[in-house]
Amino acid sequence: xxxxxxxxxxxxxxxxxxxxxxxxxxxxxxxxxxxxxxxxxxxxxxxxxxxxxxxxxxxxxxxxxxxxxxxxxxxxxxxxxxxxxxxxxxxxxxxxxxxxxxxxxxxxxxxxxxxxxxxxxxxxxxxxxxxxxxxxxxxxxxxxxxxxxxxxxxxxxxxxxxxxxxxxxxxxxxxxxxxxxxxxxxxxxxxxxxxxxxxxxxxxxxxxxxxxxxxxxxxxxxxxxxxxxxxxxxxxxxxxxxxxxxxxxxxxxxxxxxxxxxxxxxxxxxxxxxxxxxxxxxxxxxxxxxxxxxxxxxxxxxxxxxxxxxxxxxxxxxxxxxxxxxxxxxxxxxxxxxxxxxxxxxxxxxxxxxxxxxxxxxxxxxxxxxxxxxxxxxxxxxxxxxxxxxxxxxxxxxxxxxxxxxxxxxxxxxxxxxxxxxxxxxxx
Amino acid sequence: xxxxxxxxxxxxxxxxxxxxxxxxxxxxxxxxxxxxxxxxxxxxxxxxxxxxxxxxxxxxxxxxxxxxxxxxxxxxxxxxxxxxxxxxxxxxxxxxxxxxxxxxxxxxxxxxxxxxxxxxxxxxxxxxxxxxxxxxxxxxxxxxxxxxxxxxxxxxxxxxxxxxxxxxxxxxxxxxxxxxxxxxxxxxxxxxxxxxxxxxxxxxxxxxxxxxxxxxxxxxxxxxxxxxxxxxxxxxxxxxxxxxxxxxxxxxxxxxxxxxxxxxxxxxxxxxxxxxxxxxxxxxxxxxxxxxxxxxxxxxxxxxxxxxxxxxxxxxxxxxxxxxxxxxxxxxxxxxxxxxxxxxxxxxxxxxxxxxxxxxxxxxxxxxxxxxxxxxxxxxxxxxxxxxxxxxxxxxxxxxxxxxxxxxxxxxxxxxxxxxxxxxxxxxxxxxxxxxxxxxxxxxxxxxxxxxxxxxxxxxxxxxxxxxxxxxxxxxxxxxxxxxxxxxxxxxxxxxxxxxxxxxxxxxxxxxxxxxxxxxxxxxxxxxxxxxxxxxxxxxxxxxxxxxxxxxx
Numbered sequence: 001x002x003x004x005x006x007x008x009x010x011x012x013x014x015x016x017x018x019x020x021x022x023x024x025x026x027x028x029x030x031x032x033x034x035x036x037x038x039x040x041x042x043x044x045x046x047x048x049x050x051x052x053x054x055x056x057x058x059x060x061x062x063x064x065x066x067x068x069x070x071x072x073x074x075x076x077x078x079x080x081x082x083x084x085x086x087x088x089x090x091x092x093x094x095x096x097x098x099x100x101x102x103x104x105x106x107x108x109x110x111x112x113x114x115x116x117x118x119x120x121x122x123x124x125x126x127x128x129x130x131x132x133x134x135x136x137x138x139x140x141x142x143x144x145x146x147x148x149x150x151x152x153x154x155x156x157x158x159x160x161x162x163x164x165x166x167x168x169x170x171x172x173x174x175x176x177x178x179x180x181x182x183x184x185x186x187x188x189x190x191x192x193x194x195x196x197x198x199x200x201x202x203x204x205x206x207x208x209x210x211x212x213x214x215x216x217x218x219x220x221x222x223x224x225x226x227x228x229x230x231x232x233x234x235x236x237x238x239x240x241x242x243x244x245x246x247x248x249x250x251x252x253x254x255x256x257x258x259x260x261x262x263x264x265x266x267x268x269x270x271x272x273x274x275x276x277x278x279x280x281x282x283x284x285x286x287x288x289x290x291x292x293x294x295x296x297x298x299x300x301x302x303x304x305x306x307x308x309x310x311x312x313x314x315x316x317x318x319x320x321x322x323x324x325x326x327x328x329x330x331x332x333x334x335x336x337x338x339x340x341x342x343x344x345x346x347x348x349x350x351x352x353x354x355x356x357x358x359x360x361x362x363x364x365x366x367x368x369x370x371x372x373x374x375x376x377x378x379x380x381x382x383x384x385x386x387x388x389x390x391x392x393x394x395x396x397x398x399x400x401x402x403x404x405x406x407x408x409x410x411x412x413x414x415x416x417x418x419x420x421x422x423x424x425x426x427x428x
Numbered sequence: 429x430x431x432x433x434x435x436x437x438x439x440x441x442x443x444x445x446x447x448x449x450x451x452x453x454x455x456x457x458x459x460x461x462x463x464x465x466x467x468x469x470x471x472x473x474x475x476x477x478x479x480x481x482x483x484x485x486x487x488x489x490x491x492x493x494x495x496x497x498x499x500x501x502x503x504x505x506x507x508x509x510x511x512x513x514x515x516x517x518x519x520x521x522x523x524x525x526x527x528x529x530x531x532x533x534x535x536x537x538x539x540x541x542x543x544x545x546x547x548x549x550x551x552x553x554x555x556x557x558x559x560x561x562x563x564x565x566x567x568x569x570x571x572x573x574x575x576x577x578x579x580x581x582x583x584x585x586x587x588x589x590x591x592x593x594x595x596x597x598x599x600x601x602x603x604x605x606x607x608x609x610x611x612x613x614x615x616x617x618x619x620x621x622x623x624x625x626x627x628x629x630x631x632x633x634x635x636x637x638x639x640x641x642x643x644x645x646x647x648x649x650x651x652x653x654x655x656x657x658x659x660x661x662x663x664x665x666x667x668x669x670x671x672x673x674x675x676x677x678x679x680x681x682x683x684x685x686x687x688x689x690x691x692x693x694x695x696x697x698x699x700x701x702x703x704x705x706x707x708x709x710x711x712x713x714x715x716x717x718x719x720x721x722x723x724x725x726x727x728x729x730x731x732x733x734x735x736x737x738x739x740x741x742x743x744x745x746x747x748x749x750x751x752x753x754x755x756x757x758x759x760x761x762x763x764x765x766x767x768x769x770x771x772x773x774x775x776x777x778x779x780x781x782x783x784x785x786x787x788x789x790x791x792x793x794x795x796x797x798x799x800x801x802x803x804x805x806x807x808x809x810x811x812x813x814x815x816x817x818x819x820x821x822x823x824x825x826x827x828x829x830x831x832x833x834x835x836x837x838x839x840x841x842x843x844x845x846x847x848x849x850x851x852x853x854x855x856x857x858x859x860x861x862x863x864x865x866x867x868x869x870x871x872x873x874x875x876x877x878x879x880x881x882x883x884x885x886x887x888x889x890x891x892x893x894x895x896x897x898x899x900x901x902x903x904x905x906x907x908x909x910x911x912x913x914x915x916x917x918x919x920x921x922x923x924x925x926x927x928x929x930x931x932x933x934x935x936x937x938x939x940x941x942x943x944x945x946x947x948x949x950x951x952x953x954x955x956x957x958x959x960x961x962x963x964x965x966x967x968x969x970x971x972x973x974x975x976x977x978x979x980x981x
Contacts, residue, residue, distance in 0.1 A: 100558055111513055133500070141760075147578075177949050252623070287620075307500055307527070311521045311526055312499075313500055320512075
């Protein structure tokens with residue numbers, strides 16, 4: 001079935017099965033085919049994100065590099081980028097939406113030129129990370145959810161807007177390893193309305209995003225056996241949370257699902273902390289684990305590579321010749337807003353993430369062939385998309401699976417890794 | 429190029445050479461016999477120096493998911509120990525779980541040239557190889573973790589024939605480019621997913637109704653029958669639990685005479701005597717190892733100070749989470765494959781338990797008679813970071829120093845240990861066995877761990893310093909595959925190591941069975957599970973395949 005998967009020289013129209021790089025689920029069963037013109041379309045098991053992603057990233061566009069808005073050779077663009085970095089006092093490498101090879105090159109470049117590195121999606125990611133570094137986590141992975149989870153509690157997200165095939169991927173129409181049937185599951189949505197494909201018997205406890213901190217705090221207290229005199233948490237009657245708490249304690253293998261990107265309120269890390277406290281309390285008597293959803297735009301990939309190579313996650317500075325991690329000081333937005341960074345290298349190989357507006361610092365842009373910011377970039381490299389133009393690796397939402405991407409069309413476009421390595425070679 | 433290391437005192441236990449003066453000739457990365465054109469050799473005078481093969485760490489957690497989780501969990505760990513950028517090396521940091529770059533540099537600086545990651549989850553193999561590919565200079569290898577994966581437990585529960593289990597084990601070794609098989613808390617990680625909180629050797633798994641003894645038996649046989657050189661690498665049940673000595677002895681029994689390696693055996697050598705119901709059972713364990721030639725062990729010595737424990741044993745780590753310091757932990761169930769747990773620990777010399785753990789490790793080292801069957805480890809980072817090895821060597825080789833340290837620990841622990849009465853001092857020859865020749869032999873690395881013709885020229889030259897800690901901390905020269913990478917304690921070249929693996933034969937029809945299983949129950953395809961050789965190169969390493977013993981079916 002998957003015999004053609006490794007072929008990078010597929011001719012047009014021959015469908016191949018590949019791993020889709022366009023969200024953190026990294027589904028490895030997506031059928032795609034490339035037209036003679038190089039457009040790649042999804043032919044099987046697609047979703048909105050995969051269809052849009054393959055179409056957008058494979059569309060015709062800019063082929064050659066640009067310097068100051070004019071066409072340039074690759075070498076001229078590399079030299080121009082190196083000049084910017086040589087002259088910068090505090091370079092910043094942002095975006096970081098690239099595969100393992102691209103990130104390896106980005107970390108080497110950052111070390112070479114003393115840059116700060118931060119990912120475009122770090123604001124959301126830090127909601128989880130700050131809680132993680134404070135108290136740790138209890139988590140589980142997709143196959144465990146698929147085979148074991150009798151209760152899903154979904155907090156503050158409908159899941160499918162960001163991870164369209166999540167419920168399909170954890171559904172087990174052919175049965176699970178341990179006899180659990182899909183219809184016997186229960187899912188309880190706290191916040192967003194349940195989508196139609198939520199598994200099993202579905203309940204909805206409606207509440208607004210700003211109420212979540214109160215609601216999660218109260219839920220945690222109930223699970224821990226604390227007596228609460230209040231009648232409501234936010235607008236939610238405590239009785240409903242008591243039922244939820246009872247259901248969670250009665251579950252044999254429960255999971256609590258959230259997407260940090262959807263916890264869009266101040267100090268959401270405290271809500272993630274409340275979630276982890278709740279999971280720890282439940283784990284005293286039963287099994288209940290978290291499923292934090294992320295990994296889109298390669299945020300977990302960028303973090304993993306930086307972590308394993310130098311020991312720190314992103315928001316790390318190499319300015320002093322050694323890696324220093326600080327989630328406040330080395331926030332890319334803060335550095336740019338305060339004009340503390342004087343050169344921005346922006347990497348977006350999976351979609352067209354916009355670099356921050358109102359840049360004073362020179363911009364080196366590594367992005368797809370139709371990048372909206374191409375005109376305001378001092379140097380622009382139209383770069384390849386991993387999983388489309390070349391093979392590569394990305395880290396899945398649960399951080400356990402590193403998925404193999406294959407080339408899904410013939411392509412000459414330079415990879416992010418190649419561009420960054422070339423720039424690095426021009427630096428002292 | 430031909431090179432001669434002239435006049436050194438050679439410690440090469442694989443050839444019975446104990447300090448005799450010999451020249452070593454190196455050509456094209458290999459050690460050769462004295463050649464006809466010896467006069468043309470570029471000569472390095474190492475007279476008066478000690479010459480050994482590069483050291484091999486056969487149990488060190490240096491890459492893969494749980495190590496990266498530990499790095500993420502402990503930003504405070506990274507602020508303590510930084511390797512700044514130099515003209516030659518890149519910057520990287522971390523004390524207990526350093527980045528891969530610092531890991532490679534620091535191992536090489538101590539004369540280590542090969543390191544084995546002992547707990548690679550097969551489902552996480554790709555990330556592990558990517559991390560190892562970014563670990564410079566040293567060679568690497570992985571032990572694939574089996575025995576808690578549902579595919580295996582289903583086979584066992586269904587009573588599938590041993591030969592089919594062997595096919596599956598060989599298929600996993602092949603797909604993940606591993607060199608050995610490890611089991612962690614046999615069946616217990618899976619049992620924890622069913623909310624069992626402990627599982628002893630003869631207790632039944634709540635769902636599969638199999639016992640750890642059966643898991644051990646099937647995997648020990650598989651490894652043996654496939655001809656994998658290293659016996660089953662076992663992290664037993666009841667890690668860290670007082671009284672687990674009986675579990676460990678039962679584990680040895682479960683091997684039924686087949687080769688078995690007890691890893692970090694210090695954590696499995698506890699009795700329940702005394703007022704605090706915690707005592708040393710090192711004597712009983714050492715006696716069992718001495719009496720059973722099929723058994724080898726590494727110690728997993730603890731050292732005092734801050735570290736972090738990262739283990740596949742989610743059941744034990746959940747139990748330990750409340751005694752961790754700082755108080756934070758990660759517990760994970762993983763993909764119907766295994767699990768993991770990360771718990772920071774601060775071992776204190778004034779804590780009765782920690783001090784006794786320290787003494788138990790040393791008692792084991794000094795009581796096991798055959799240095800070919802006991803290996804020097806701290807179970808990095810679980811007992812202590814690998815950078816403490818030189819200190820550990822001094823504790824073993826220098827009784828006066830050891831007793832001085834022993835005087836400083838918690839007095840109740842001192843009273844409960846016989847360490848002060850043990851007079852043994854490890855010789856340089858025995859240290860060379862324990863850190864070179866022994867690991868190479870047990871792993872089946874025919875061309876490593878010795879200085880005979882044909883060996884890879886992984887060579888370390890030490891000054892014969894009576895302070896063995898200083899001696900082993902700072903070699904004078906280190907060569908990797910014939911290239912000088914360190915001189916006078918400083919790196920002079922950074923190279924890229926290889927990955928060592930074994931590839932026993934198997935019946936390929938197992939692939940269809942696994943593919944169907946993945947299709948039905950997993951969330952990825954079996955196709956993607958396999959890492960092909962080109963991809964391994966992309967990860968950053970070249971593959972070296974070692975021979976298996978003749979298969980015994």
